[in-house]
Every structure is written in C-alpha cells, then in structure tokens.
Amino acid sequence: MLPESVRDAVESGDPLPGTTGFAGELPDGRLARDVLGRELLYTDSGTWSHDPDDLADPTLFPAGHVGTPDDHERVWRLPDSTIDGGVDALRDALEAAFDALSARDGDGDVAVAFSGGVDSALVVDAVDAPLHVVGFPDSADIAAAKESASLLGRDVTAHELAIEDVEAAVPDVARAIGRTNAMDVSIALPLFLVAERADADCLLLGQGADELFGGYAKVEKAETDPRTDADTVRGARDEVLATLPDQLERDVRAVRATDTEPVTPLLHDAVVREALRLPDDLLVADGTRKRALRAVAAERLPDPIAYREKKAVQYGSLVARELDRLARQAGFKRRMDDHVTKYVESVV
Structure with a gap:
C-alpha cells in the first residue's frame, strides 16, 4: 500500500x-x-x-x-517552470535529499556508481559506501574516477572491461530493458556491468542531474540546435526533462536485472522542485553547464571535481565504441543502416 x-x-x-x-x-x-x-x-x-x-x-x-x-x-504534471529560485534554495533541497538518503534503513549492502564527475561525487560526499566504476582500461571514466577518488581521499574499485564482457552482456541487457536499439543498449550496458560487479543490494546513482540542471549541449545551444523545439535554455531543459520517465525505465530495469536496487538521490522531489525554479543563467552560462549544481558542489568538493566536464557514460566508459566493434566483427558494417541495432537484434 x-x-x-x-x-x-x-x-x-x-x-x-x-x-x-x-x-x-x-x-x-x-x-x-x-x-x-x-x-x-x-x-x-x-x-x-x-x-x-x-x-x-x-x-x-x-x-x-x-x-x-x-x-x-x-493527475500530476511537473510544476510550470518559474524563475524565483537560486543556489541557496538548491543547497537546502540537496541537504534534504541527502538526509533522506542517510535515513534509509534495511537496504543491505550499499555501493556507489562513481565515474568521477560532479553528479556521482555529490552522492559520494553524502554516504560512506564503496565506490565502483566500469570501463575499458583506456577509458575516461576510469581515469576520472581514480583522480576524483584520490582528491576525495577515497578508494574506488575500477572494474576494467574486455570486449568479451560486453559481448556476453549484450543479450542479457537487451532482454532486461526490453529494447534493442543501439543507444538504449549502449547506455544500459555500463549500468548493468557496474551493478553486477559492485555486487551490492543497493546501488546509488547520480542519474537525473543532466536533465534537471542543463547538462546537455542541446540545452546550452537551444537557440540554434535543431534537436530541440525550444529556443531558450529553460525551454530546452524542460523538453529534456520530459524524456526522463522513458530513460528511467531503461536504467532501473538494467540495474534490477542484477538483483540490485537503484537509488537516485538527485531525483528527490525537493531537488526537482528547486531545479524547476532556476533561471537560465543558473543552468547554463559562459560555457558552463549545470551552474547552480556546480556552485553547491564547489562548497563540498574540490574544484577539479565540481567543474569537471564528462562524457555520457556510454562514451566515457568506451562501451559504445566496443559495441560498435562487436557489430562490425559480426559482419554488420557501418555502411548498413543502424548496424549496431541489427547486431543486438541478431544476438537476442
């Protein structure tokens, strides 16, 4: 009930x-x-x-x-965006989210998926739990996670992948998320792999920050970017935020396929409410995305972490690169339309 x-x-x-x-x-x-x-x-x-x-x-x-x-x-729709928020209110909202996180009982073993960026680092700062990152040995995510963990005085377990790990996981992930398209599978793969290797009952994730706080290039360049209908930063942010239910279904199913429960503290209601009140220049300005979130983070974290720019997980881990390699090795060449999706469909 x-x-x-x-x-x-x-x-x-x-x-x-x-x-x-x-x-x-x-x-x-x-x-x-x-x-x-x-x-x-x-x-x-x-x-x-x-x-x-x-x-x-x-x-x-x-x-x-x-x-x-x-x-x-x-019955429910997100509140209309207003322009009456700021860093102080966001700081309070994040504190409320982290207080709720620390008050959770009975979750069993807890781990953090840590890729070294500001989103997951804020989660790390709020909990005492093991940190895990997956990626290929030369990936940006592993390098960033190790550097950021060192700055935080924490240890991180880096799970270095081989192409065979991705190959073995593709059919399981596609079935788990109920999708075979290349983008969804490439995003879900590193989430599945880090949850599997962390081997915890509960995995804390920094999911949602990019959608809430203007973390995408198409939001920054809304006025001219053809990928958005909006011509303002806030309008583009709201468009991106509307895609979150579809994305979360994929991510939750990928993590739960490993018998792990995902938790997303940055998507606490209090944080969502304050993100919707931020003006354009606290989302993106002067080439910096997620400005309000980074401003709060800079009070808690070293600047190199608070202001670190990162690639999306499928690129930062190099999983998308290796998935493309697998498709080509299986005979699905890039000249074919959507060759990676065709490869995934062939192995499910």
Missing part, C-alpha cells in the same frame, strides 16, 4: 510530495505512479507488478497517472 504522503498528494494534486518516486496501490484499489516515473509499475489483465517479468503481457502504467489498468487519468 502506498504511504499516506502519496495518498494526500492524490487529493492535493501535488506532484512532488517529498519522495524519491513511488508506484503501487492506493487503499481504494486504484494504482498510482509518480510524475517522473522513478518507480516502475506494469499491468496485465487487472493485475499489477513492479517487475514486467511477473506478467504475461505487461503494459507500463503511465507516469503521473492514477486509476485502474484500463481507466486512468493524469
């Missing part, structure tokens, strides 16, 4: 009632799923589960909806 805070949120319409996501059954038998889809919920013939493998023909219950499997409506 969903907690009382969620039940109150149904009545009030508050999309951010102070959680890190929820999905399940209300006392009246209706189902509910949080506005960002941070928790998964599937239905089939009047039954429901958090795990699609429990159901014969699972259908994902939409984020922000309340109702029955066959009759539901959108």
Whole structure:
C-alpha cells in the first residue's frame, strides 16, 4: 500500500510530495505512479507488478497517472517552470535529499556508481559506501574516477572491461530493458556491468542531474540546435526533462536485472522542485553547464571535481565504441543502416 504522503498528494494534486518516486496501490484499489516515473509499475489483465517479468503481457502504467489498468487519468504534471529560485534554495533541497538518503534503513549492502564527475561525487560526499566504476582500461571514466577518488581521499574499485564482457552482456541487457536499439543498449550496458560487479543490494546513482540542471549541449545551444523545439535554455531543459520517465525505465530495469536496487538521490522531489525554479543563467552560462549544481558542489568538493566536464557514460566508459566493434566483427558494417541495432537484434 502506498504511504499516506502519496495518498494526500492524490487529493492535493501535488506532484512532488517529498519522495524519491513511488508506484503501487492506493487503499481504494486504484494504482498510482509518480510524475517522473522513478518507480516502475506494469499491468496485465487487472493485475499489477513492479517487475514486467511477473506478467504475461505487461503494459507500463503511465507516469503521473492514477486509476485502474484500463481507466486512468493524469493527475500530476511537473510544476510550470518559474524563475524565483537560486543556489541557496538548491543547497537546502540537496541537504534534504541527502538526509533522506542517510535515513534509509534495511537496504543491505550499499555501493556507489562513481565515474568521477560532479553528479556521482555529490552522492559520494553524502554516504560512506564503496565506490565502483566500469570501463575499458583506456577509458575516461576510469581515469576520472581514480583522480576524483584520490582528491576525495577515497578508494574506488575500477572494474576494467574486455570486449568479451560486453559481448556476453549484450543479450542479457537487451532482454532486461526490453529494447534493442543501439543507444538504449549502449547506455544500459555500463549500468548493468557496474551493478553486477559492485555486487551490492543497493546501488546509488547520480542519474537525473543532466536533465534537471542543463547538462546537455542541446540545452546550452537551444537557440540554434535543431534537436530541440525550444529556443531558450529553460525551454530546452524542460523538453529534456520530459524524456526522463522513458530513460528511467531503461536504467532501473538494467540495474534490477542484477538483483540490485537503484537509488537516485538527485531525483528527490525537493531537488526537482528547486531545479524547476532556476533561471537560465543558473543552468547554463559562459560555457558552463549545470551552474547552480556546480556552485553547491564547489562548497563540498574540490574544484577539479565540481567543474569537471564528462562524457555520457556510454562514451566515457568506451562501451559504445566496443559495441560498435562487436557489430562490425559480426559482419554488420557501418555502411548498413543502424548496424549496431541489427547486431543486438541478431544476438537476442
């Protein structure tokens, strides 16, 4: 049964009632799923589960909806962006998120997926847990994780990959996430591999910061970038944020396939609410993305970490490069349309 805070949120319409996501059954038998889809919920013939493998023909219950499997409506939407926030309010929101994280009980062994950047470093600063990174020996993620861990006075376990590791994981990951397209598989692979190697009950992730705080090039260049319909930084950020439920389904399923529970403290409701209140110049300005988040981080972390620029995980780990190599070795040449997807489909 969903907690009382969620039940109150149904009545009030508050999309951010102070959680890190929820999905399940209300006392009246209706189902509910949080506005960002941070928790998964599937239905089939009047039954429901958090795990699609429990159901014969699972259908994902939409984020922000309340109702029955066959009759539901959108109750929650993210608040409209306003321009009345700042670094101080964001600092308080992050403190609330980390307090909630430290108050968790009964999670068993906890580890942090640490790639050396500001997002995962903020999580590291809030917990005393082992740090893990995966990547190929010459990858930027392993180099960054080792450098940042040293600056923090922490140890990090670097799990160096071989191409055989990726080859073996591809079919498992594609089946776990229910997708075979090259981009989704290349993103899910390092999450699956780090969760598998960390071998913890709970894996803390820095997921969501790029979407909330303007971490993408297309947000920075919104006025001219054809990848966004918006022509302002905040408008482009809001577009990117709307893609989060789809991304989180992939990421959660990839991590849970290793019997590990993912936790995303930077997606706490308090942090989401304050991110939506930031003006353009606290998202991106003067060539610096995620400015507000970095400003808070600089109070906690050494500047080389707070202001480190990083590649997306599939590139920083070099998993995307090696996935492309596997496809070509299997005869799927780059001149073919979407050759990596064709390779993934051939091995699932």
